Amino acid sequence: MTATIDPRDFRRALSQFPTGVTVVTTLDDNGAPIGVTASSFNSVSLDPPLVLWSVDKAAYSAAIFRDAEHFAVNVLSADQIAISNRFASRGEDKFKDIPWTPGLGGCPIFDGLAARFECRTWNVYDGGDHLIVVGQVMSYGYQTELAPLVFARGGYAVSERHPAMAG
Numbered sequence: 001m002t003a004t005i006d007p008r009d010f011r012r013a014l015s016q017f018p019t020g021v022t023v024v025t026t027l028d029d030n031g032a033p034i035g036v037t038a039s040s041f042n043s044v045s046l047d048p049p050l051v052l053w054s055v056d057k058a059a060y061s062a063a064i065f066r067d068a069e070h071f072a073v074n075v076l077s078a079d080q081i082a083i084s085n086r087f088a089s090r091g092e093d094k095f096k097d098i099p100w101t102p103g104l105g106g107c108p109i110f111d112g113l114a115a116r117f118e119c120r121t122w123n124v125y126d127g128g129d130h131l132i133v134v135g136q137v138m139s140y141g142y143q144t145e146l147a148p149l150v151f152a153r154g155g156y157a158v159s160e161r162h163p164a165m166a167g
């Protein structure tokens with residue numbers, strides 16, 4: 001890390017930018033489901049439809065996502081904090097008792113999501129201590145009646161219409 005930047009303070013500054021919360025999933029070489037909580041998800045391109053997220057090179061799942069042909073972005077809804085916490089820890093059986101169905105390439109898709117994006121891996125780029133994974137969206141879905149889970153200032157939040165938008 002550059003001497004002039006304190007990593008903890010840098011994180012704090014970044015946390016002033018609210019994000020949604022996703023669990024990105026795939027299958028490993030043995031066909032076992034893999035998932036990681038990620039707030040680094042973002043849109044890239046409309047034509048072709050591309051999205052990105054970044055995975056810590058030190059994460060257990062980093063090499064699996066690097067080599068995966070497909071991945072799915074599960075955009076969590078406001079009542080899915082337990083799922084976010086489960087996939088943010090290094091667990092033996094993260095998928096235990098969580099209902100999911102196989103999507104494109106067999107990638108796990110949860111119930112009750114705000115949105116889902118099923119992707120074919122477009123490219124993987126070096127991004128310092130992370131890998132930047134870009135995916136081409138082959139299929140997607142969303143439920144406007146479910147509010148998305150938000151992560152801001154180091155904690156979970158919900159999005160509300162700004163009072164200035166009223167009227």
Ligand SMILES: Cc1cc2nc3c(=O)[nH]c(=O)nc-3n(C[C@H](O)[C@H](O)[C@H](O)COP(=O)(O)O)c2cc1C
Binds near residue numbers: 021053056087
């Ligand atoms: C709200 C939230 C957002 C996160 N975003 C990311 C992310 O974008 N990329 C990442 O690599 N880890 C992120 N993490 C941390 C991973 O979820 C965590 O390191 C997880 O244990 C990785 O799983 P693995 O070690 O089984 O691969 C986030 C954690 C939380 C709670």
